Structures are given as structure tokens and as C-alpha cells.
Amino acid sequence: MRFTENRVASLLRQQGYKLTPQRRQIINAIALSHEHLTPAAIYEKVHQQHPTIGRVTIYRTLDILTEMGLLCEVHAEGSCRSYLLRRPAEHHHHLVCSDCGAVEDFTSCDLNKLEQKLSRQTGFDINGHLLEFSGICPDCRQTAKRRKE
Amino acid sequence: MRFTENRVASLLRQQGYKLTPQRRQIINAIALSHEHLTPAAIYEKVHQQHPTIGRVTIYRTLDILTEMGLLCEVHAEGSCRSYLLRRPAEHHHHLVCSDCGAVEDFTSCDLNKLEQKLSRQTGFDINGHLLEFSGICPDCRQTAKRRKE
DNA sequence: TTACAGTTGAAAATCAGTTTCAGTTAGCAA
DNA sequence: TTGCTAACTGAAACTGATTTTCAACTGTAA
DSSP states (O other), X not given: OOOOHXXXXXXXXXXXXXXXXXXXXXXXXXXXXXXXXXXXXXXXXXXXHOTTOOHHHHHHHHHHHHHTTSEEEEOOSSSXXXXXXXXXXXXXXXXXXXXXXXXXXXXXXXXXXXXXXXXXXXXXXXXXXXXXXXXXXXXXXXXXXXXXX | OOOOHHHHHHHHHHTTOOXXXXXXXXXXXXXXXXXXXXXXXXXXXXXXXXXXXXXXXXXXXXXXXXXTTSEEEEOOSSXXXXXXXXXXXXXXXXXXXXXXXXXXXXXXXXXXXXXXXXXXXXXXXXXXXXXXXXXXXXXXXXXXXXXXX
């Protein structure tokens, strides 16, 4: 399933928001990218097509889309705020390539048992978790191999 | 096992760094705290004892200590950069109270199976992960209860 | 005690993100 | 189609976090 522009547009309207050309561009930029993008990177991309767009608009749009659950944040090391289009609306995590930044989603995290155990041991009332794997994606491994040869 | 000042001093010297009074204060401030501290919070604490210390020194010292593996970063939601003394030199994770910021360590994460499975499925060469639970610590739950009564 | 590499803090620069505001516009209703 | 209005926009100014630069200082090995 993909988030088409129309889908996003109607979702926005349902919440009383408008679909402006600027928002359209921002959504496209994120949708077409396979990696997570920082607000600055999104600004760069969109700015090329639409040079008058301001940073403020980027931040505002990211906030709205995140609040609506269409985007999710990635906590990449170094830069803290990066965004990805949330394809499945369900609970999931990320596997981030530390070389090129490519991101894979996965849904099975199976942390319930650990969560229960920790809750019992520490007395914390646990309500969420952040799980991310990092590594080198197949493409980057290929490239690295070729470079050695 | 604890990181005593002498231990830290000799580790610093081994790497060609010096143990200055400023660094001493910074290490103490972090060691005496049970929660993760942002650079700003560390600055506040140290500044009380040593009013001439500059923020630059805080940042530089944090970088050095992190690079040496004596500190580890906590990715709390909201503020991104927080530091804790790395007590056990082993692999561990954090359980962070989203109310008061208290941090508990835990070592059992048992993600090997998941890691292998993901590696097989995606072709990623996985070399690390970030796992953090968030919740309300027992103290804050007590306080919340009392407030209701 | 000395020499010097490493360290310091002040100031200025840079960067990310927020607030404010006056002008503009998407989209509903007539 | 038109008019209205709440939502939206970009510029500018602001804030707070972090980095860079630099001249003066200091811990430490010899």
C-alpha cells in the first residue's frame, strides 16, 4: 500500500488542514526518498523545486504530518530528527545502514517478555520502547567489496 | 566496580590527555548523578562549584570521555544528547523515566535471535542496536497517586 | 625547573528550531 | 463563479545549543 497524494489530501482535509502546493512538495520529497531525511535535507530537496519555500513551512508541515501519524521519526546517531513516510500504520522499528542511510522497517520486535521482566524487577510502568538496529546494507557491502578488489 | 578519579586520571594519561581540575569536576558531577544529564545540566552543576568554567570545556570533555568509552549517550525523547557514566564496561541498555528522567540500566536484551533473523531477511550486516524503554518510575507513580488522593 | 603539548575561557560564528506578524490562499457555501 | 474566512505562508527576528578561533595558561614528563 502506498500513500498517494489524494489519500494524504483527504486525510489532511478530514483534520481541517489544507493541502497547499508547499505541503504537496514536502510529502513528495519524503515519499520519493528511500532514506530518512532530516528537516534540513528536506528543505534542500524542496527548495530546488520551489525556491521560495521557507524553513518554517518545512517544520510546520513535519509537525502536522507526524501528529497525524503519516510520518515517523528516526533517531539516527549524530542528527537526531529524521523523518520517514510511515508505510504500515502499525508498530514497527528500523534497521538503518550506517553507511548510506538506507532504512528497512521490521515489525517483529518481541520485547513483551523482556518488558514484563523489567517492569517486575524495577517497578517501572513501561509504556514504550525505542529499538533500532544499525549495520551495513547489502548494497554498501557490495560496493565495499568491489573497492577492495 | 566504580570509576574512581584515579582510574579515570590514568586512563586519560594513557591516551595523552591531562586531568585538569575542570575535568575532575565534570567527571564528579556525572558520577554523582543518578540520572542522565544534558550538557546544559552538567554545565549548571559544575558552574556552581567552579564559576569560571566555560561551556566549551564541558563539550570538549564530554567528547573526549565518550570517545574513550567512559560515558555513554542516552537518546531521551525531546532532548537528544544526555550522558551517563558507563559503569559496567559491558553491553547494556537503559530504562528511562519519562517523568523525572531517572535511568536504570539493564544488561539482558536477548536480541541475538532477532538480529540473526533480520540479517538473514534483509542482507544487512548488523553491528549494533539501540534499545531504550521508557515509562514511569516507582517514585513518580507514588507521587502521582498521592496527588490524586 | 623547564619546555611544550595539551588545555582553558571569552568572544564571535554557526546552526537548528521557534515565534511573530502582515499578507496570501485553499476550499467551503451561496 | 464568487466571496468569505480560517488556515497558511515566508520574512525577520529571536532563542538556545554547539562549534570555531585564539591568545593565555598549565599539567606533566624529562
